[in-house]
Amino acid sequence: MASESSSADAAQRAQVVTRFAPSPTGYLHIGGARTALFNWLFARHHGGRTVLRIEDTDRKRSTQDAIDAIIEGLAWLGLDYDAPPLFQSDRAERHAEVALQLLQAGHAYKCFATPEDLEAMREEQRAQKKPLRYDGRWRDRDLAEAPAGALHTIRLKTPNEGETTIHDRVQGFVTVRNEEIDDYIILRADGTPTYMLAVVVDDHDAGVTHVIRGDDHLNNAFRQLPIIRAMNEIEGHWPDPIYAHIPLIHGADGAKLSKRHGALGVEAYRDEFGILPEALFNYLLRLGWGHGDREEISRAEAIKLFDLGGVGKSPSRFDLKKLENLNGHYLREADDARLAQLVAERIGQQAEEELLTQAMPVLKVRAKNLNEVVEGAGFLFAKRPLVMTEKAGLLLEGDARVILRKIYECLKGENDWTSATLEATTKALAEEQGLGLGKLAQPMRAALTGSTTSPGIFDVLVLLGRDEALARLDAQAA
RNA sequence: GGCCCCUUCGUCUAAGGGUUAGGACGCGGCCCUUUCACGGCUGAAAUACGGGUUCGAAUCCCGUAGGGGUCACCA
Numbered sequence: 279m280a281s282e283s284s285s286a287d288a289a290q291r292a293q294v295v296t297r298f299a300p301s302p303t304g305y306l307h308i309g310g311a312r313t314a315l316f317n318w319l320f321a322r323h324h325g326g327r328t329v330l331r332i333e334d335t336d337r338k339r340s341t342q343d344a345i346d347a348i349i350e351g352l353a354w355l356g357l358d359y360d361a362p363p364l365f366q367s368d369r370a371e372r373h374a375e376v377a378l379q380l381l382q383a384g385h386a387y388k389c390f391a392t393p394e395d396l397e398a399m400r401e402e403q404r405a406q407k408k409p410l411r412y413d414g415r416w417r418d419r420d421l422a423e424a425p426a427g428a429l430h431t432i433r434l435k436t437p438n439e440g441e442t443t444i445h446d447r448v449q450g451f452v453t454v455r456n457e458e459i460d461d462y463i464i465l466r467a468d469g470t471p472t473y474m475l476a477v478v479v480d481d482h483d484a485g486v487t488h489v490i491r492g493d494d495h496l497n498n499a500f501r502q503l504p505i506i507r508a509m510n511e512i513e514g515h516w517p518d519p520i521y522a523h524i525p526l527i528h529g530a531d532g533a534k535l536s537k538r539h540g541a542l543g544v545e546a547y548r549d550e551f552g553i554l555p556e557a558l559f560n561y562l563l564r565l566g567w568g569h570g571d572r573e574e575i576s577r578a579e580a581i582k583l584f585d586l587g588g589v590g591k592s593p594s595r596f597d598l599k600k601l602e603n604l605n606g607h608y609l610r611e612a613d614d615a616r617l618a619q620l621v622a623e624r625i626g627q628q629a630e631e632e633l634l635t636q637a638m639p640v641l642k643v644r645a646k647n648l649n650e651v652v653e654g655a656g657f658l659f660a661k662r663p664l665v666m667t668e669k670a671g672l673l674l675e676g677d678a679r680v681i682l683r684k685i686y687e688c689l690k691g692e693n694d695w696t697s698a699t700l701e702a703t704t705k706a707l708a709e710e711q712g713l714g715l716g717k718l719a720q721p722m723r724a725a726l727t728g729s730t731t732s733p734g735i736f737d738v739l740v741l742l743g744r745d746e747a748l749a750r751l752d753a754q755a756a
Numbered sequence: 757g758g759c760c761c762c763u764u765c766g767u768c769u770a771a772g773g774g775u776u777a778g779g780a781c782g783c784g785g786c787c788c789u790u791u792c793a794c795g796g797c798u799g800a801a802a803u804a805c806g807g808g809u810u811c812g813a814a815u816c817c818c819g820u821a822g823g824g825g826u827c828a829c830c831a
Binding site: 336392407454477496498564567572573591596645704714729730732 | 826830
C-alpha cells in the first residue's frame with residue numbers, strides 16, 4: 279500500500295519500533311516465528327528497530343527452557359533484535375506505578391469482589407444467556423462499604439458509551455461498541471500486574487510504534503486502548519500505536535494449529551525435518567503474504583519488498599510439502615562445506631567432512647532435506663561387504679555378475695580415474711559387448727552403493743576412489 | 757451464547773469493475789537420461805451460496821452458510 283511506505287516522512291521512518299513478545303510457556307512455534315519475522319521485516323524495511331520482550335508475568339507457566347528455545351530459534355532464523363531481551367517480570371513495579379496513577383486520576387478503581395463472587399456472577403450470566411463480563415459492581419460504590427481488611431484488585435474504568443474504531447493495517451477499520459468492553463483487572467489482589475496492563479506499559483516505555491501480532495489479539499486492542507488514552511490524558515506522550523493483526527496459521531486440516539498437527543518448535547524443523555533456516559524464513563514469509571508471482575525471495579529482497587499491505591486477512595494452512603520444495607531449492611544453493619558440516623553432525627563418527635564436501639554437489643540435488651542427504655551419502659562410508667537393498671540384489675541376478683567381472687577387469691587397467699575417462703572407457707566396453715549403458719551401469723550401482731538409486735555412476739566411482747571402487751566391484755563380480 | 761474477523765484451484769497466493777481468472781507446491785503426462793533427482797514442456801484443478809448495484813462483478817452492497825478468534829485475579 280502506497281500510504282504505508284511512501285507517505286511517511288524520513289524522520290518518522292527512522293523511528294519505527296516493532297516488538298516480538300512471546301510468552302515462554304513453550305517452544306518457539308511456527309506461528310510465533312512468523313509473527314517475529316513480520317515484525318523484524320517491517321522494522322528493517324523502514325530502517326527501524328525491533329525489541330524482544332519475554333512476557334513471563336505468569337511465573338508458574340514460564341520456564342527457562344522455553345526462554346532458551348525462543349532465543350535460540352530466533353537466532354537460528356537470523357532474526358536479531360536491537361537490544362538485550364526484556365523480561366516483563368522485571369518490570370512489575372513500573373506496572374504497579376501506572377496502575378496507581380490510573381487509580382489516583384479516577385481512571386481505575388478498587389474492586390473487592392472475590393473470585394467466588396465473580397464465578398457466581400458468571401454462572402448467573404451463563405444461565406440467563408447474557409454476555410459474560412464484569413458487571414461493574416464496585417465501579418461507583420463507596421469504599422466505606424468495603425469489607426475491612428479485605429484484598430482488592432484494581433480495575434480499569436472503561437468508557438461505557440460510544441464506540442471505538444481502530445485502523446488496523448491488516449484488518450482494516452474495525453469498530454467495537456464501548457459497552458462490550460468491561461472493567462477488567464489491571465492489578466491483581468497480590469499487587470502484580472495483569473498482561474493487559476503490562477503490554478501497554480512496556481510497549482509505551484520501549485517506544486513501540488507498530489504492534490504487529492496474531493489476530494487472536496485483535497479484541498485485546500480494544501481493551502488496551504483505554505489504558506493508553508487514559509495515560510495520555512494524565513501525562514501526555516502516550517500515542518495510540520499502529521496496529522496490525524495478522525491471521526493465525528492453521529494445521530493442514532484447517533483447525534487451529536495444535537501439537538497434533540505439527541505446531542512444532544522451529545528446532546523440530548531444523549533437527550527432525552532437516553530444514554535450512556533460509557528455507558523456513560522464505561516459507562514463513564510467503565505464508566499469509568504475497569508479492570505478485572514471487573516465490574523464492576532472499577533475506578535482503580524480503581527486507582526490500584515486505585509491507586503490511588501484502589498480508590492477507592484469512593488464516594493460512596501449514597504445508598510441509600511446500601516447505602520441503604523450498605528447502606530443496608535452498609539446499610541446491612547452499613555452500614557445500616556448510617552442508618557437509620551439517621550432514622556430518624547427523625552421520626556421526628565415520629563421516630568425513632572433506633569427502634562429504636566433495637560429494638555434496640551431486641548429493642544435494644537429490645534431496646529435499648538434510649535427512650535425505652544423509653541417506654544419499656550412506657554409500658560413501660559403507661563398509662564391505664555392502665548390505666544390498668532388495669531391489670539392488672535383483673540387479674545382480676542373471677549374468678550381471680559376469681558383466682561386472684568384465685567391467686572390473688576393464689577398469690582395473692584404467693589409470694586416469696576421472697569421471698570423463700571412466701565414462702568413455704565404460705561406454706566403449708558397453709559398445710564392444712553390444713549392450714546398452716544401463717546394462718552395465720545398474721549392476722555397477724548395486725555393487726558400488728548397495729542401492730538402486732545414487733548419483734551418476736561415474737561420480738560414484740570417483741568419489742569412492744580407485745581402490746575402494748575396484749574392491750567393491752570385485753566383491754560382487756562372478 | 758455475545759462480540760470481532762475471514763471465505764479465489766487440495767494448499768500458498770495474483771487479479772483493488774472489463775483477463776481464455778495468472779503463478780507456485782502437490783498430482784498426471786511428455787522430454788532429458790545409466791538409476792534417482794534437477795531442469796524443460798504440458799494436463800486436470802478455484803472465485804462458498806443467494807440476491808442486488810452496474811452496459812459489465814472474483815472485485816461494490818445486503819443476506820445465508822461455513823470457518824476462525826475472543827469473552828480469567830492466563831498471556
